[in-house]
Amino acid sequence: MERNLNYNFAFLDEGSKREIRRSILHAIAIPGYQVPFGSRELPIGRGWGTGGIQITMSVIGPDDTLKVIDQGSDDSVNAVSIRKLIGTTTGVKTTTDSAEADIIQSRHRIPEEPLRADQVLVLQVPQPEPLRSVDPHEEVTRRLHGDGEYTGIWVNLFERYLQTGSALRGADHPVLTDGRYVMNPSPIPRYDNPKLDHAECLYLFGAGREKKIYAVPPYTKVESLTFDDQPFRREDMSGRKCRLCGAENVYFDEFFDAATGERMFQCSDSGFCKKRREKGGNCHEE
Amino acid sequence: MKNRTPVLEGSHITVRFGDGCPYCREHTELEKGRCPVCRTIWAVRDVSFRLYEGEILGIVGESGSGKSTLLKTLYFDQPATSGDCRIARYHDGQKNIFDTSSQQKRYLRNHLMGMVYQNPILGLRMKISAGANVAEKLIAAGNRNAGSMIGRTEELLQHVEISLDRLRDQPRYFSGGMQQRVQISKATANNPPILFLDEVTTGLDLSVQAKVLDLIRSIQKELGIAMMIVSHDLSVIRMMSDRTMVMLGGRVVEEGLTDQIMEDPMHAYTQTLVNSLL
Ligand SMILES: Nc1ncnc2c1ncn2[C@@H]1O[C@H](COP(=O)(O)OP(=O)(O)OP(=O)(O)O)[C@@H](O)[C@H]1O
Numbered sequence: 166m167e168r169n170l171n172y173n174f175a176f177l178d179e180g181s182k183r184e185i186r187r188s189i190l191h192a193i194a195i196p197g198y199q200v201p202f203g204s205r206e207l208p209i210g211r212g213w214g215t216g217g218i219q220i221t222m223s224v225i226g227p228d229d230t231l232k233v234i235d236q237g238s239d240d241s242v243n244a245v246s247i248r249k250l251i252g253t254t255t256g257v258k259t260t261t262d263s264a265e266a267d268i269i270q271s272r273h274r275i276p277e278e279p280l281r282a283d284q285v286l287v288l289q290v291p292q293p294e295p296l297r298s299v300d301p302h303e304e305v306t307r308r309l310h311g312d313g314e315y316t317g318i319w320v321n322l323f324e325r326y327l328q329t330g331s332a333l334r335g336a337d338h339p340v341l342t343d344g345r346y347v348m349n350p351s352p353i354p355r356y357d358n359p360k361l362d363h364a365e366c367l368y369l370f371g372a373g374r375e376k377k378i379y380a381v382p383p384y385t386k387v388e389s390l391t392f393d394d395q396p397f398r399r400e401d402m403s404g405r406k407c408r409l410c411g412a413e414n415v416y417f418d419e420f421f422d423a424a425t426g427e428r429m430f431q432c433s434d435s436g437f438c439k440k441r442r443e444k445g446g447n448c449h450e451e
Numbered sequence: 452m453k454n455r456t457p458v459l460e461g462s463h464i465t466v467r468f469g470d471g472c473p474y475c476r477e478h479t480e481l482e483k484g485r486c487p488v489c490r491t492i493w494a495v496r497d498v499s500f501r502l503y504e505g506e507i508l509g510i511v512g513e514s515g516s517g518k519s520t521l522l523k524t525l526y527f528d529q530p531a532t533s534g535d536c537r538i539a540r541y542h543d544g545q546k547n548i549f550d551t552s553s554q555q556k557r558y559l560r561n562h563l564m565g566m567v568y569q570n571p572i573l574g575l576r577m578k579i580s581a582g583a584n585v586a587e588k589l590i591a592a593g594n595r596n597a598g599s600m601i602g603r604t605e606e607l608l609q610h611v612e613i614s615l616d617r618l619r620d621q622p623r624y625f626s627g628g629m630q631q632r633v634q635i636s637k638a639t640a641n642n643p644p645i646l647f648l649d650e651v652t653t654g655l656d657l658s659v660q661a662k663v664l665d666l667i668r669s670i671q672k673e674l675g676i677a678m679m680i681v682s683h684d685l686s687v688i689r690m691m692s693d694r695t696m697v698m699l700g701g702r703v704v705e706e707g708l709t710d711q712i713m714e715d716p717m718h719a720y721t722q723t724l725v726n727s728l729l
């Protein structure tokens with residue numbers, strides 16, 4: 166992308182970026198621990214991925230390649246405007262192919278293709294605090310984390326089990342990171358939770374409104390919270406096939422054909438789907 | 452009397468709200484426990500007691516005499532200003548439980564104690580089901596098996612005569628008596644040796660009151676839990692407790708077998724209390 170030279174590289178001033186990088190290092194040193202940071206004003210409203218954007222802007226270099234996705238899609242309005250903001254203030258190359266990207270900023274999904282050790286996935290987080298529904302006060306939840314006291318989160322899961330027959334949440338199902346901190350994985354589908362466990366890549370989580378950064382460094386143990394007699398299950402995607410690329414065993418968006426009323430499936434990861442179609446449906450085939 | 456080893460022993464427990472001043476440190480008998488100079492409230496002042504295995508210890512006293520504050524302090528809802536408290540089943544009574552880490556305090560609360568609060572809002576989360584409220588104690592004690600917790604929760608609720616079709620209902624839709632019964636289920640979920648009950652029947656209809664008290668009696672007989680029962684109502688204390696402590700202005704002014712106190716009250720305040728019963 167063409168860089169607009171009226172702005173500092175990656176929009177933020179160097180001091181701010183350095184400060185955010187320090188918070189990121191702090192977060193990497195304590196997997197799953199929420200590190201406060203001085204969230205900056207951006208030409209984008211808070212709650213629109215500003216936490217993720219600030220992380221990306223702080224770690225990106227001129228030679229990096231960037232991919233931005235929203236709910237799996239590279240083309241949504243949100244993804245496009247974030248890509249434009251970071252792209253025009255850095256001039257970096259952008260891509261839709263997750264294998265080509267050095268940094269991927271995402272909301273609500275982790276790409277289908279497993280990420281490598283040289284890649285960073287930045288996830289946008291609306292609510293970083295898994296204990297928020299247990300207690301509204303920051304000083305209380307901080308103490309509960311300190312003591313590893315997560316009874317309240319388990320009670321909420323038990324309540325879900327009692328009311329619905331399953332303790333599993335549809336999205337943002339809490340995880341225990343490195344056996345220590347319970348963490349919101351951001352509103353990714355449960356389908357993506359296992360991708361956090363012992364991954365090769367670095368995961369960074371940014372919450373702009375709540376001013377928190379946290380991280381899952383490579384090869385960290387990440388377990389979804391489940392009762393002993395209620396094993397963790399991903400959403401069942403078996404027997405489904407992408408109507409565009411024919412992929413199976415990926416996470417699908419589901420919709421109804423208005424004309425025929427037929428139920429259809431399509432890869433939620435649009436970059437993955439596009440790549441398969443371009444390569445004749447051969448990429449990442451088991 | 453039963454076995455004479457105290458399950459819980461408090462010594463010189465003081466809880467004050469405010470910093471105190473030379474005047475109130477000097478004068479222990481303050482009107483309503485409040486210092487006229489610095490306005491510090493000495494809610495609990497130099498209270499010592501022993502709770503024996505399987506007994507019911509009643510605490511009676513007027514409003515503001517420090518009854519709730521004492522129980523909340525023993526249950527770690529409220530820090531003690533000074534004093535010492537020991538539990539026989541915790542390090543053989545060799546450790547002051549006020550001087551332990553917050554994790555140790557949680558362990559004690561969840562395994563060795565139960566609390567039924569005067570105000571059910573303090574004891575129950577009103578917007579989750581009765582079942583999950585009871586299960587909270589099981590979870591806090593480390594249970595992670597959903598099936599076994601449902602079984603135990605049903606058992607506990609049945610025991611206090613809450614029908615199982617209310618398991619998934621929120622306690623905010625329950626009557627006062629039902630809320631207290633859910634609190635009792637929760638407080639006894641891990642079979643603790645010690646149970647604190649703070650004005651469990653206050654505000655309930657007389658007939659409901661009698662039912663709840665009967666229930667507490669039967670649980671006490673069945674499980675042999677030692678109980679501290681607080682009430683400003685001497686008739687409740689007379690009905691329930693083996694021994695009684697009378698509090699006034701944060702201090703214990705009289706203590707003894709309940710029958711003895713009823714027949715022959717020593718302190719002037721106790722005398723007025725007993726006379727008002729007649
Ligand atoms: N958190 C607090 N901050 C300041 N003062 C308090 C606090 N809690 C209790 N007090 C004061 O301590 C004194 C004892 O209160 P407590 O609630 O223990 O009395 P009580 O004997 O339980 O009365 P009641 O029969 O009305 O329930 C009262 O003067 C009360 O106002």
Ligand SMILES: [Mg+2]
Binds near residue numbers: 650
């Ligand atoms: Mg009270």
Ligand SMILES: [Zn+2]
Binds near residue numbers: 473490491
């Ligand atoms: Zn004073």
